[in-house]
Amino acid sequence: MTLRLSRIAPIRTFSLRRPRTLHLRSTMSTPPVDTRPIVLSGPSGVGKGTLYELLFRRHPDCFTLSVSHTTRAPRNGEQDGVNYHFVTMQDFEDLIAKDGFVEHAKFGGNRYGTSKQTIEEQERKGKVVLLDIEMEGVKQIKQSGIDARYIFISPPEPALETLEQRLRGRQTETEESLQKRLNQAKKELEFSKVSGVHDTIIVNDDLEAAYKKLEDFIYKPAA
């Protein structure tokens, strides 16, 4: 998604996530009452992926992660339609011209974006779409007029030290990509202070406590 650092650093792909050894509660696979797309943002290393993977496992078939479009070539093991929708530059630009993206950006000569069609298709399948996205994407989605719910995941203090520790612990980054992520994290944390952007801010300190807050927010009755 827009300038998402995981797009920038070739080191890490979704498949590189460590297997999580978390205790799983058994819960009913009940969809939330409020089915608007969920925009999840927060600095790299804060635990967004950890939290939504838990959500997806505890509520199977209710949610789906939005698949971005990209003009970059697939990496080993990446599948079209699963990791990304791999398209040509021409196709991507045609889609921009048709106002087909809720957000898009260029990085390192490649384009990335989330198409309106992807969101609509998943919604038609009865799934609540979750977008894991960085702040420029959040701004664009807000402007796109899409009715979504915005959740920011924040680290406990000391924020940058916590992120650094988690990113180092994840063992997915080079020193260079780690520093890029920490620099971007400062901007993300500043952006989280802008009032009226996010519907809720959840501090991911104790994982289970943060998960509970996320689940409670997503499953609260529609206003």
Ligand SMILES: Nc1ncnc2c1ncn2[C@@H]1O[C@H](COP(=O)(O)OP(=O)(O)OP(=O)(O)O)[C@@H](O)[C@H]1O
């Ligand atoms: N509450 C927590 N306490 C301690 N460690 C955590 C917690 N939540 C997640 N982690 C760990 O922090 C690391 C980063 O988590 P994760 O990969 O989910 O972050 P992310 O926000 O999705 O990062 P990115 O934006 O770079 O994809 C992982 O190693 C994860 O296991």
